[in-house]
Amino acid sequence: MPEERQRRIVLVRHAKSDWPDVDDHDRPLAERGRKAAPLAGRWLAEHGLTPDLALVSTAVRTRETWALMAAELPTAPETVYDERLYDIGLGEQLIALLAETPDEVVTLLVLGHNPVVHEAADALADEADDEDQLARMQGRFPTAAIAVLTFQGPWTRVGPGAARLTAYRTPKDA
Template identity: 85%
Template sequence: MPEEKQRRIVLVRHAKSDWPDVDDHDRPLAERGRKAAPAAGRWLADQGLTPDLALVSTAVRTRQTWALMAAELPAEPETVYDERLYDIGFGEQLIALLTETPDDVGTLLVLGHNPVIHEAADTLAGEAEDDGQLARMRGRFPTAAIAVLAFRGPWRRVGPDVARLTAYRTPKDAV
């Protein structure tokens, strides 16, 4: 039987947002977020993690985060702005959305909001290359944090405990 293809899921929480008097969907990035987002993109590039496809929430802060991150990548990935990522309520719903990913995608980046991004990372990670990183990721998922998970098989089989956490990065790691 041939070996199943390895796939990667890159889960990203949007960078730090500002709190002006606008609807939640329209909140922009704060100054701290405008600094953290390009650093996150550089980290992805340094790790060789240019996604084949990026699914991004339609909220202003996530679109701004992605624009600053993507500018640091060696190639511009296909990007889909999906309104479901803004309103999604639970990590399990996000995981169900991942099963819709076309099988020609090897690395998928999902940029969204907490608590859903954190819940999905926690639910997917059945093991880790570094138990300390897994404990850190499970403990907190701050703005501009990134969890990289790997699994083998088709996207339709994504589910609880199917993936291995291969990397976890927060903005404080870059300091």
């Protein structure tokens, strides 16, 4: 039986992307994104939020965001580039993907796109350590924003309303 331990979900929206004349999937980071991504990684490191596993969309801007974030972490987590995170259509579908996480993972980072990342964060967060942070997160989820949520139990039990928002950070907070 899976352990009844506290788990953490770190939801991250990719940093600011550029808009060159390329396929959406191939859009790179803008200069602003290249500056924000390492700051996000540093924030994770400073708060002891190095993930055991990172699930990252296959889009160029998410892979670039992750490379810059991961370089700031004390250890390199296992990373899986998952095509489903690029095409996923609803926050509920992202939450269903979280339930596939192996039981040995305590902290899972998911780096994807809006509006799905924002929808999933809103749906998961039933309460918060700081109600002002919850209200800010529910209002907007800008590029390079991070929501940290916790819940008790196995990953198969994660679902809408199952988590508590413990931190919310945007680039403007840096």
